Amino acid sequence: MDFRLKVFYTVANRLSFTKAATELFITQPAISKHIQELEEQYKIKLFERNGSKISLTIAGEALLKHTKSIFEIYREIDFEMGALINEQHGMLRLGASTTISQYIIPPILARFHQKALDIKVNLLNGNTEQIENALLKKEIEIGIVEGQSKNTSIKYTPFLKDELVLVCNTKNCLANKNKINAEDLKAMSFVMREQGSGTLEVIEYALKPFNINLSQLNIEMQLGSTESIKSYLMNSNCVAFISVHAIEKELKNNELTILDVENLVIERFFYIITLHGKVNALSELFIKNISGNHNLKL
The missing domain is CATH 1.10.10.10 (Winged helix-like DNA-binding domain superfamily/Winged helix DNA-binding domain)
Known part of the structure; x- marks a missing residue:
C-alpha cells in the first residue's frame, strides 16, 4: 500500500x-x-x-492531500527514531528563490551536510511566489525567499540582510558619471526580473517615495535569473538592480560597476519561511543550524 x-x-x-x-x-x-x-x-x-x-x-x-500528510509523518518518524539512537537521517525538502539558491544557500548547505551527513536535502529553485506556493501546497518544509509582501498563512523570519545596487558594465558611459539622481532612472534602459520575483517587488517598493512606477521605466528585457541579467548587461548598455551578493566576482574582475543613485538605498531581508504552527524536528534542526551562523531570533 x-x-x-x-x-x-x-x-x-x-x-x-x-x-x-x-x-x-x-x-x-x-x-x-x-x-x-x-x-x-x-x-x-x-x-x-x-x-x-x-x-x-x-x-x-x-x-493527494492525505498522501502528502502521510509522507510528512513518515519523514518525521524516521528522523525522530534515528535521533533516539544518535543517528540523524531523513529527507529535508527546501525551497529557495533564485538569487538565494545561486549565491547564498550552497555554502550553507555544505556546512549543514558536514554536521549532518545522513540528512539528504532536496532543493527546489524558483522565484519567491513559486516558493511560497510550494510551501502552502506542502511540497517543501522550509523556504528562503526575498520580497516585500507577506502571506498571512506563512511565518517569516528575517535571515540575512541584503542590498540591491544599480549596476552596468564598465564600458557603459554611465560608469563615468559621478552623480545620478532618481529622475535619471527614467532615461535609462533596464533589464529586470520576471513578474513574481521578490527582487522586482522590492525595487517597485523602493521607488515609490520618488514617485516612480516601474511602468515609467524603459524596461528593455525581463529575464528569469540574475545570471542571465548579468550576462545581458555584459553585452548591452542596460542597467539593472542586482543583489550585492550576486556580483562579487564581476566587481573584482572589473566587468561590472555600481552606480551610486543619490538618496536611493534599497535594503531588504532574505526570510526563512515556514507554515504557522510547530515545525517538524528535521526542519527545526536545519533552522537552528543556520540561525546559529546568522544570529537569528526565531
Whole structure:
C-alpha cells in the first residue's frame, strides 16, 4: 500500500505515467497497474485521461492531500527514531528563490551536510511566489525567499540582510558619471526580473517615495535569473538592480560597476519561511543550524 501511494504521489506531481516510471525505476505498465489497483480499492477514478494527458479528479486531489500528510509523518518518524539512537537521517525538502539558491544557500548547505551527513536535502529553485506556493501546497518544509509582501498563512523570519545596487558594465558611459539622481532612472534602459520575483517587488517598493512606477521605466528585457541579467548587461548598455551578493566576482574582475543613485538605498531581508504552527524536528534542526551562523531570533 505504501508503494502504491508513492506511485500515485509521483504520478500526481508529474502528471505523467512515463515520467513517474522513470523517476521510480519501474515500467510504465507497472505504474498503470498500481494506479488501477488503487482505483479499484477506492471504487473511484483518481485521474482523468485525455489522450496522452492526465489530470487529477476530485478524488485524486483528496488522496493527494492525505498522501502528502502521510509522507510528512513518515519523514518525521524516521528522523525522530534515528535521533533516539544518535543517528540523524531523513529527507529535508527546501525551497529557495533564485538569487538565494545561486549565491547564498550552497555554502550553507555544505556546512549543514558536514554536521549532518545522513540528512539528504532536496532543493527546489524558483522565484519567491513559486516558493511560497510550494510551501502552502506542502511540497517543501522550509523556504528562503526575498520580497516585500507577506502571506498571512506563512511565518517569516528575517535571515540575512541584503542590498540591491544599480549596476552596468564598465564600458557603459554611465560608469563615468559621478552623480545620478532618481529622475535619471527614467532615461535609462533596464533589464529586470520576471513578474513574481521578490527582487522586482522590492525595487517597485523602493521607488515609490520618488514617485516612480516601474511602468515609467524603459524596461528593455525581463529575464528569469540574475545570471542571465548579468550576462545581458555584459553585452548591452542596460542597467539593472542586482543583489550585492550576486556580483562579487564581476566587481573584482572589473566587468561590472555600481552606480551610486543619490538618496536611493534599497535594503531588504532574505526570510526563512515556514507554515504557522510547530515545525517538524528535521526542519527545526536545519533552522537552528543556520540561525546559529546568522544570529537569528526565531
